[in-house]
Amino acid sequence: MVQLVGSLRKELADSLSTCKVLVVGAGGIGCELLKNLVLTGFKNIEVIDLDTIDVSNLNRQFLFQKKHVGKSKAQVAKESALQFCPTANITAYHDSIMNPDYNVEFFRKFVLVMNALDNRAARNHVNRMCLAADIPLIESGTAGYLGQVTVIKKGMTECYECQPKPTQKTFPGCTIRNTPSEPIHCIVWAKYLFNQLFGEEDADQEVSPDTADPEAAWKPEETAARATASEKDGDIKRVSTKDWARSTGYDPVKLFNKLFKDDIMYLLTMDKLWKKRKAPTPLDWHQLENSACPQEDSPVSGLKDQQVLGVWGHCQLFQQSVETLSSQLQEKGEGAELVWDKDDPPAMDFVTAASNLRMHIFSMNMKSRFDVKSMAGNIIPAIATTNAVIAGLIVLEGLKILSGELESCRTIFLNKCPNLRKKLLVPCILDPPSANCYVCTSKPEVTVKLNVHKTMVLSLQDRILKERFGMVAPDVQIEDGKGTILISSEEGETEANNSKFLSDFGIRNGSRLQVDDFLQDYTLLVNVLHTEELERDVEFEVVGEAPDKAPPPQTNQEEVNSITNGNKDSAQPSTSSKAPAEDDDIMIVDSDEEEGASSSSATAATSGTKRKHSDAETGEASTKRPRTDQLSAAAAPTDDDDDDIIALD
Amino acid sequence: MIDMIEKEDPVISEEEAAQYDRQIRLWGLDAQKRLRGSRVLLVGLGGLGAEVAKNLILAGVKGLTLLDHEQVHASEESCRAQFLVPVTARGQNRARASLERAQNLNPMVEVHADSDRVEDKPDDFFLQFDAVCLTGCSRDLMVRVDQLCSQRNIKVFCGDVYGYYGYMFCNLGQEHNYVEEKPKLVKPTGNSNDGPEAKKAKVDPNETTMVKKTSSFCTLKEALEVDWTSEKAKAGLKRTPVDYFLLHVLLKFRTDKGRDPDPQSFAEDSQLLRQIRDDVLEALAVSGDLLSDDFTSYCFSEMSPVCAVVGGVLGQEVVKALSQRDPPHRNFFFFDGRKGNGVVDFFGPK
Numbered sequence: 001m002v003q004l005v006g007s008l009r010k011e012l013a014d015s016l017s018t019c020k021v022l023v024v025g026a027g028g029i030g031c032e033l034l035k036n037l038v039l040t041g042f043k044n045i046e047v048i049d050l051d052t053i054d055v056s057n058l059n060r061q062f063l064f065q066k067k068h069v070g071k072s073k074a075q076v077a078k079e080s081a082l083q084f085c086p087t088a089n090i091t092a093y094h095d096s097i098m099n100p101d102y103n104v105e106f107f108r109k110f111v112l113v114m115n116a117l118d119n120r121a122a123r124n125h126v127n128r129m130c131l132a133a134d135i136p137l138i139e140s141g142t143a144g145y146l147g148q149v150t151v152i153k154k155g156m157t158e159c160y161e162c163q164p165k166p167t168q169k170t171f172p173g174c175t176i177r178n179t180p181s182e183p184i185h186c187i188v189w190a191k192y193l194f195n196q197l198f199g200e201e202d203a204d205q206e207v208s209p210d211t212a213d214p215e216a217a218w219k220p221e222e223t224a225a226r227a228t229a230s231e232k233d234g235d236i237k238r239v240s241t242k243d244w245a246r247s248t249g250y251d252p253v254k255l256f257n258k259l260f261k262d263d264i265m266y267l268l269t270m271d272k273l274w275k276k277r278k279a280p281t282p283l284d285w286h287q288l289e290n291s292a293c294p295q296e297d298s299p300v301s302g303l304k305d306q307q308v309l310g311v312w313g314h315c316q317l318f319q320q321s322v323e324t325l326s327s328q329l330q331e332k333g334e335g336a337e338l339v340w341d342k343d344d345p346p347a348m349d350f351v352t353a354a355s356n357l358r359m360h361i362f363s364m365n366m367k368s369r370f371d372v373k374s375m376a377g378n379i380i381p382a383i384a385t386t387n388a389v390i391a392g393l394i395v396l397e398g399l400k401i402l403s404g405e406l407e408s409c410r411t412i413f414l415n416k417c418p419n420l421r422k423k424l425l426v427p428c429i430l431d432p433p434s435a436n437c438y439v440c441t442s443k444p445e446v447t448v449k450l451n452v453h454k455t456m457v458l459s460l461q462d463r464i465l466k467e468r469f470g471m472v473a474p475d476v477q478i479e480d481g482k483g484t485i486l487i488s489s490e491e492g493e494t495e496a497n498n499s500k501f502l503s504d505f506g507i508r509n510g511s512r513l514q515v516d517d518f519l520q521d522y523t524l525l526v527n528v529l530h531t532e533e534l535e536r537d538v539e540f541e542v543v544g545e546a547p548d549k550a551p552p553p554q555t556n557q558e559e560v561n562s563i564t565n566g567n568k569d570s571a572q573p574s575t576s577s578k579a580p581a582e583d584d585d586i587m588i589v590d591s592d593e594e595e596g597a598s599s600s601s602a603t604a605a606t607s608g609t610k611r612k613h614s615d616a617e618t619g620e621a622s623t624k625r626p627r628t629d630q631l632s633a634a635a636a637p638t639d640d641d642d643d644d645i646i647a648l649d
Numbered sequence: 650m651i652d653m654i655e656k657e658d659p660v661i662s663e664e665e666a667a668q669y670d671r672q673i674r675l676w677g678l679d680a681q682k683r684l685r686g687s688r689v690l691l692v693g694l695g696g697l698g699a700e701v702a703k704n705l706i707l708a709g710v711k712g713l714t715l716l717d718h719e720q721v722h723a724s725e726e727s728c729r730a731q732f733l734v735p736v737t738a739r740g741q742n743r744a745r746a747s748l749e750r751a752q753n754l755n756p757m758v759e760v761h762a763d764s765d766r767v768e769d770k771p772d773d774f775f776l777q778f779d780a781v782c783l784t785g786c787s788r789d790l791m792v793r794v795d796q797l798c799s800q801r802n803i804k805v806f807c808g809d810v811y812g813y814y815g816y817m818f819c820n821l822g823q824e825h826n827y828v829e830e831k832p833k834l835v836k837p838t839g840n841s842n843d844g845p846e847a848k849k850a851k852v853d854p855n856e857t858t859m860v861k862k863t864s865s866f867c868t869l870k871e872a873l874e875v876d877w878t879s880e881k882a883k884a885g886l887k888r889t890p891v892d893y894f895l896l897h898v899l900l901k902f903r904t905d906k907g908r909d910p911d912p913q914s915f916a917e918d919s920q921l922l923r924q925i926r927d928d929v930l931e932a933l934a935v936s937g938d939l940l941s942d943d944f945t946s947y948c949f950s951e952m953s954p955v956c957a958v959v960g961g962v963l964g965q966e967v968v969k970a971l972s973q974r975d976p977p978h979r980n981f982f983f984f985d986g987r988k989g990n991g992v993v994d995f996f997g998p999k
Contacts, residue, residue, distance in 0.1 A: 003915070004912040004915050004949055004950070005912070006912060006949075006950045006952070007812045007813065007912070007947070007949055007950040007951075007952040008952075032957065035732050035953075035957075036953050036954045036957050038732075039696075039730075039731070039732060039953035040952070040953045040954060055667045055668055056667060056668070056670045056671055058668050058755075059668055059669050059670070059671055059672050059707055059708075059709075060671070060672075060707060062703055062707060062754055065753055065754075066756075083735070083750075084731075084732040084733075084734075084735070084736070084750075085736075086736060144675050145675070145965075302661070302678055303661060303666050303673070303678060304666075305666070306678065370674075374674060379671070379674060380671075381671050381672065381674040381675035382671045382672070382675070383671070383672045383675060383676075383708070383965075384703070384704050384707040384708070384961075384964070385704050385708075385961040385962070385964045385965040385968070386961065386965075387961075388700065388703075388704060388957045388958070388960060388961035388964070389957065389958050389961035389962060391954075391957055392953075392954035392955065392956070392957030392958035392961065393954070393958060393989065394954075395953070395954035395957075396954050396955075396958075396986050396989065397989075399954075410989050412989045414991075416975075417976060418978070418992065418993040422890075422992045422993055422994050423990065423991065423992050423993075424962070424978070424982065424991040424992065424993050425958075425984070425989060425990060425991025425992075427988060427989035427990060
């Protein structure tokens with residue numbers, strides 16, 4: 001005789017009260033999830049989040065109120081949940097899940113792990129920890145109106161990293177420095193400029209004209225000549241932007257004239273660039289000042305931030321923000337650096353002003369601060385209802401897992417509009433693990449193409465092993481018969497190796513590196529393929545990702561919001577002092593019918609990489625796009641961060 | 650209603666801009682302003698009602714009235730019911746008990762609690778609202794309120810959750826106007842003699858345009874009284890979600906017993922459900938095979954995650970209708986929590 005406790009069979013209800021579950025993330029999905037778990041009868045819940053509460057969270061992270069701004073999300077979420085279920089046993093951790101304290105043993109305490117994350121680095125990491133501990137993982141994501149949920153079980157389903165995910169979109173250096181054609185290029189440039197003037201100077205974030213631009217040369221030999229010339233051209237080029245700015249006392253007018261007049265005039269001398277492009281027009285501060293019209297004081301019916309300033313308005317904004325930032329820098333003292341943060345008004349003002357001035361120079365329509373903030377800050381629009389739906393689905397999948405019904409688990413996609421089979425929620429059968437996955441197969445292996453003479457050990461560690469391959473603390477041994485240790489995860493042990501090149505250690509074409517991340521219980525064999533022919537701005541390539549698995553060409557909307565050349569969605573968590581990277585990835589499913597850009601599916605039908613995916617009910621194939629990294633949310637009319645993301649509308 | 654925006658306070662405060670930032674970036678400022686000018690009536694503060702309340706309050710409507718005559722049940726395990734009622738509120742009226750937490754979700758919304766029976770409300774009570782959302786109501790009541798409201802251009806929504814199953818219905822009137830955002834087509838300009846980039850500025854590829862559209866809805870009565878005896882209807886049965894018929898069964902149970910299936914009387918109620926199924930399918934002149942006995946095990950009590958899903962969809966439909974932006978789901982949404990299936994389908998006169 002069936003016995004029910006509420007809606008559930010008694011056996012299931014009983015197991016809910018004894019089992020332990022882990023929720024990773026207490027943001028948009030996390031708050032909704034915690035509520036559902038508690039109301040469904042889960043008694044022992046642990047929740048972890050490194051973030052604190054921001055006012056922009058309050059439109060959906062309903063466990064938080066205005067009075068909680070600044071406090072720990074995990075902690076306040078726990079307290080609020082206890083309000084409506086005082087008998088629940090909730091443990092909150094204000095910490096990063098990537099902290100080595102949360103080792104495989106920690107994960108083994110749980111029968112189920114549920115992700116409610118907003119960045120790939122953490123997802124990769126939790127994926128590996130759950131594989132190592134052999135605990136089922138429910139993965140999810142939302143962006144705007146779209147969302148999805150899926151189940152990951154070692155040996156039974158694909159792991160999170162089985163399908164190659166498109167890496168963060170980056171723009172070529174010469175596009176940023178010489179020939180921007182879209183607002184996003186100007187915004188990236190402005191963020192680089194911020195770092196060059198006030199923050200950590202990065203050789204990959206140059207803002208000055210790129211003389212070695214291959215497009216600028218009338219003859220191929222010229223490019224090489226220019227490249228060596230700029231390397232040798234001692235004095236002027238060697239002085240760092242920051243030093244130069246300091247020498248002028250951060251005089252806004254002097255900075256303005258260099259960046260928006262002198263440098264542009266230099267670009268104009270590279271005439272081949274402008275043969276088929278509209279040439280930039282340099283700005284002159286004093287000219288603009290003299291011809292500026294007094295601002296009309298029209299009643300603001302919209303958001304102040306959604307107004308688009310005029311050129312002179314941006315000049316003034318540039319001046320004000322430079323003055324504020326330079327005095328901030330001075331206050332911090334010798335060797336200080338500022339970190340760009342979209343929620344820091346002068347930093348945001350600076351990027352708004354600088355990017356717009358550059359847009360104007362390159363004949364693009366200028367943008368409001370609101371729009372610039374979206375792009376510069378990688379903001380993903382987010383609402384409560386999408387998160388509510390996804391969190392509900394997560395718990396339903398969780399109940400199947402706890403009932404031992406893994407075969408009934410599904411990947412479920414939430415569309416914006418019903419597909420041609422009238423489905424708004426589309427369940428799909430889970431795929432088995434991929435045979436070439438470099439994470440979940442028994443002996444994972446990859447081949448990486450790079451230049452052994454030009455790749456530093458530090459680059460290998462940070463760019464390749466951490467960013468690209470998602471490791472947190474890699475240990476690297478060369479398979480040279482001597483077991484030479486190249487990189488040790490112990491701090492300081494192999495620091496001396498950092499600036500040496502791989503070839504210095506005898507690494508050459510065909511060399512093999514054994515890479516271990518002991519925390520993740522993960523060993524990866526890296527085959528080195530030496531090459532002298534990599535594309536400009538490309539440091540390495542992962543071989544074996546066949547063209548048909550390459551990410552689909554992004555639509556324009558995706559590109560625009562795909563944002564910054566920064567490490568926003570690298571395998572490393574964001575280094576911003578405030579909220580972590582506002583991104584999230586979601587798999588966008590397109591049913592087999594074509595859908596317009598305004599409908600549910602994120603990308604237009606330009607994908608060449610649709611995979612057939614069985615609709616759970618009808619067995620019909622529905623196409624699935626590979627997970628895209630960032631997609632723009634439904635564009636607001638003014639168009640244009642946040643947890644649970646990405647989807648296109 | 651698209652003209653209503655002129656009547657509202659055009660200025661959006663700094664506080665609102667900061668709090669609603671992430672949703673303004675999604676649906677735009679105009680939509681947010683319309684929400685800000687809308688008053689909604691929510692009937693029933695059970696599991697589904699609480700979810701809808703949360704979603705609408707967070708979205709930033711002008712006012713939300715919580716109407717529920719029921720008391721917080723002493724028998725329900727307090728942790729399973731809903732998250733707006735404090736554990737200490739046993740015996741209190743459910744709407745009043747939910748008020749404080751609901752208000753704290755967003756102090757910028759005017760939240761009211763009303764403990765009257767909705768059946769006792771005079772017709773003109775409903776006229777003060779822009780939208781009405783009915784949960785936990787009997788079929789007759791829903792039909793009556795739907796009739797009354799849609800005549801006055803008040804948007805009507807109904808929804809319920811029964812165990813793993815849930816549905817949402819809406820009637821936005823015979824002429825619901827809304828806008829849809831479409832990407833702007835970039836036409837090539839210039840002579841064919843010019844080079845590919847020509848000497849022109851590149852158009853911002855992200856430009857979109859708002860297209861005006863209209864959608865038409867039928868009444869709940871019409872939607873529930875579809876005639877299945879015609880040949881055409883019978884042919885269409887194959888593509889019809891069985892949830893529609895399940896809904897008829899559950900609504901009849903509610904009418905006959907004055908309550909929903911109760912886990913405490915599982916055996917008795919299961920039997921009754923099967924009986925009602927037989928009667929209903931026969932009366933509708935459709936095959937008894939449409940609904941197997943299975944369903945009876947899974948339609949007891951309001952499951953929290955199912956309330957979250959249905960409440961999320963329903964909440965978003967209310968937001969869309971009030972903001973007059975984006976195509977509404979027409980006119981039913983059915984969710985099957987066992988399969989993870991969510992379908993939208995139209996029932997009513999063609």
